[in-house]
Amino acid sequence: xxxxxxxxxxxxxxxxxxxxxxxxxxxxxxxxxxxxxxxxxxxxxxxxxxxxxxxxxxxxxxxxxxxxxxxxxxxxxxxxxxxxxxxxxxxxxxxxxxxxxxxxxxxxxxxxxxxxxxxxxxxxxxxxxxxxxxxxxxxxxxxxxxxxxxxxxxxxxxxxxxxxxxxxxxxxxxxxxxxxxxxxxxxxxxxxxxxxx
Numbered sequence: 128x129x130x131x132x133x134x135x136x137x138x139x140x141x142x143x144x145x146x147x148x149x150x151x152x153x154x155x156x157x158x159x160x161x162x163x164x165x166x167x168x169x170x171x172x173x174x175x176x177x178x179x180x181x182x183x184x185x186x187x188x189x190x191x192x193x194x195x196x197x198x199x200x201x202x203x204x205x206x207x208x209x210x211x212x213x214x215x216x217x218x219x220x221x222x223x224x225x226x227x228x229x230x231x232x233x234x235x236x237x238x239x240x241x242x243x244x245x246x247x248x249x250x251x252x253x254x255x256x257x258x259x260x261x262x263x264x265x266x267x268x269x270x271x272x273x274x275x276x277x278x279x280x281x282x283x284x285x286x287x288x289x290x291x292x293x294x295x296x297x298x299x300x301x302x303x304x305x306x307x308x309x310x311x312x313x314x315x316x317x318x319x320x321x322x323x324x
Contacts, residue, residue: 131159136322141199145190145206150289150311155205158314160321162205167193171208179212183244184255186210191248198250203324206246209311211286213239218286227276227287231294234286235267241286241309245317247324254320258313260304262290267298 142162144155155162169192173185186208194204211218213233221227244257275294281287288294290302290309307314 133318133321134159134161137203139201140203141201143194143202143204145194145204148283148311150291151207154307154310154312154314155317158318165194169193179210179215179217179240180242180244180257180259182217183208183210183242183257184246187244187246188253188255191246191253195248198248200250202249203321204246204248205317206248207244207312209241209243209285209308211239211241213237213286220285221282221287223282224276227282228272230287231267231272231275232269234264234288235272235298236264238263239286243308243311243313245312245320247320249324252324254324256313256316256320258305258308258316260302260306260308262299262309263301263303265298265300267294271297 142160144151144162144164145166147166152164169189171186173182177185187206190206190208191204198204218230221230238261241260241262242257244255247254279292281289281292290299290306302309305313305315
């Protein structure tokens, strides 16, 4: 029977995903990883002078802070952050429906960047990496935005959308880069870095 190379490589390790995101959970499961989920609260604020890629890395590292003193010899912690950036403006998770509508209206007929960063850490070491994908949205009508917000309620998503959902199917005409980066984790870099870690 064929063995998953990543699972085999990490068979003696205890992988912890510090995220409540169903997308990140799904992505790691599809990579074939065995892992547990543990979430510890952090206040996601960052210095105002940071560039969008620096913000994503800063927040991924920040999410690892509450775990640092508790990591055991076999533990590998995975934390990540995804931000949507339009014309150098960071679009975070919308506070409410009104803000979500405003975000999607801004993204309509424009291209924007999605930056996903990951921080891997153990008792002994850590590594950071990020990936950037450019997403091109077609024109979105008000009724399309309303339908999406009513039925999918994407209020837990940066930029108020999920590429894997209806809005991605009808509204995204092209991406330059990794689909999984937009979904929340650059899988090719996760695989590469965990194999080396």
